[in-house]
Structures are given as C-alpha cells and as structure tokens.
Amino acid sequence: MSRKTADAVIVGGGIIGAAVGYHLAKAGFKVALLEKKFPCAGSTGRCIGGIRAQFSHELTIKVMLLSIKLFQNFKEEVGEDIEWYAGGYLFLAFDEERKKSFGEAIEIQRRCGLDVAFVSADECARIVPGLNTEGLIGGAWCPTDGQANPFKVTFGYLKRMRDMGSKVYTETEVVGINIHKGRVVSVVTNKGDEFFAPVVLNAAGPWASEVGRMAGVEVPVAPDRHEALVTEAVERCLDPMLVDYRSDGCYFLQHYGTGHIIGCYTPVPLVPGYRLDSSDEFVTEMPRRMIRLLPKLSSVKVLRQWAGSYEMSPDGNPICGKTSVEGYYVAAGMSGHGFMFGPAIGKLMAELITTGKSTIDLSEFQLDRSFTKSEAMK
C-alpha cells in the first residue's frame, strides 16, 4: 500500500469534481482527484449540454446566473473553447395551467435579474421558424440561456488543475474512507493506496450515496435512467433548446457547431437504479415528438441513442456543503442539471472549503435540510 498526501481529495471525475478541483487548485490547494473509470465516464459524458437560468427556485437561479457568466468567460479564464453558444431556451405552454406556472417562475426570475418573458405563439414561431403552433398558447423565452460541450468543459478544468500541480488518478476507485474522532483522515483505493487529506469531497454523482456511506454519512441521492439520441447533422434550423413539458413532450437542441439535433424525454415508468440500457420505445417515440414540434425534421435520421443517470435528490435540488464529519464535504444530487450547475458549484464549493463561506450562500442546499418537493420549472 502506498501512502500519498494532498490538501484535498475529490472522489469523482465528472463536471462537479473537475470544477471544484480546478477552483481549489486555483486557490493554491494540491488536489488529488480520484476517478474509478475516466473523466466523464458517469453522467457528464451522457448529458446533452443544455444550460439555463430559467428555474423557479431563487437560489438555483442565482447559481445559474453565476454559472452562465463562468461559461461565457471560460475561454479567457480556463483556456478552452467549450463551444458555448447563447441560443436561449424556449419552454412551450400548451395549456393555461402551464402558462400560469411559467408566469410565476418568470416573476421570480426577473426579480433575480434574468432577461426572460412570456411570449405569444407567433413570437415562438419567429424564434423557431417552422415551429408547429397548433394548440400553443405561448412560451417562456430567455435568450441568454445556451449550450456548451460537457467534455470540453470537464477536460478544460482538469487540464488547468493539472497545470497548477494537482493530480488526476483514473481507474482509481475509492473503496473506503477513514474517520478519526469525527474528522476525515484518508481515503483508500482499489489499488491499495491511501490518500491522506484534511478535506475529502464526495462528487460521485449517481454513486454519491455509496461514497457517503463509506464515511458513515447518509447522502440521499438515487439514480434513475434517462435516455437521449442524436440525429445526423442538418442545416442550421433551431437556435434555442426547445422544451415541451406535456406528458408526451420532449426537449431538444441543435448543436451549434455541428448541426446535430440532440434530445431527450424520459419514458414512463421511470427506471430507477443504475441501468443504462436504451429502449425501443424511446427511439421510436422521440423522433415522433420532435417532428410534431418541428415538422421540417421529418426526414432527419437518428444516428445514435444512449442512456445515462440522473442523480436525484429527494427535492430535486443539489446537495452541497459540509457534513456531520469534519472535513468531509458533498457536492452531488444535481438532479439532472449538474452540467449547467458545474462551474458555479465548483467556484462556490471551493470558496466554502477554503474560507468557510461562499459568496452565494448555499445553506439551502445543505445535506442537513428537510427535503420537500415543490417548484414548477425543474
């Protein structure tokens, strides 16, 4: 068994581990990031890259306003072109109830300083030429939302982190966490190495609850399966992420650089657990749902389908902060929004770890809260 030391150990090489690792390294920490497979092997490599501040929870909106700034400045700050494109998000309302819930969310979003409005069906068709407006009342439109490439963001952070003297260990699974007198001491890996550090961060995404239990901490994160597909590249025809919340709805965007259409919906009933198989239902239904919204996609061919895990917390909000074990932190339970949260959560968690306080107070996301489900715009 070899013995190693670091200022902080991060468990998980997805967007969250990479973003926190980068910001800790920037603050002068020597970080050891341990990843059981390879960076982006978890949910991050399976996500479709959408980024929005249109939420109905005030803290989430504030976090996302910060994240969007960090995405915008990524090239200057981190040195990687992440294919950021502000094409906006358009949430469609086909009934009065949805319009009302969007209206309520818009009030909160505007209070937080977001440029967002409920626009008519005609305006939706102007934003998305060729949109089928049958039955459409209008949509919640935010032009500053956008998209980026999850691999480029994650690898960009990891590269800079390494440049600053921190280390990434791939194919290295954390199998145990040692605690002494209520304080984290070290983590043990499947290779028999022991990493001693005063700070350990659980950024294990869908596996956060297992990594929590290693430290005797209950982290209520449960994975469930979500499916996605990508079509062949087509001429530019869709600027924003288009979101249809109907029970048979879906959401999709056109990758700005390549022209591929990438989208998701989640077959019902939901498949809980770590299953990552793809379904026949999805690959037949998803194109039908996309074509219903954008008939001009009718001859576009599907290239690939895949599945990935959402890492759900009981209330659909992230779990971020300290735990009952001193030095043991958690940043997980991103509930299907971890890519977009990544840059802000990375910065804020690093502030919390290095100074005891973050510039946006994350205490509403702390592990020790009562989890009650609410909110319309998740």
Ligand SMILES: Cc1cc2nc3c(=O)[nH]c(=O)nc-3n(C[C@H](O)[C@H](O)[C@H](O)COP(=O)(O)OP(=O)(O)OC[C@H]3O[C@@H](n4cnc5c(N)ncnc54)[C@H](O)[C@@H]3O)c2cc1C
């Ligand atoms: C189909 C789909 C579409 C999505 N679309 C979007 C989107 O448009 N926008 C958005 O913001 N989000 C989206 N998401 C959600 C997003 O992908 C996740 O919220 C985000 O990637 C979570 O990042 P993470 O770093 O917490 O977890 P992960 O990326 O899963 O990283 C956790 C890492 O921890 C490692 N690990 C686990 N256990 C151990 C251990 N014991 N030792 C060492 N390493 C360990 C895993 O191998 C993994 O690499 C989507 C997800 C899916 C599935």
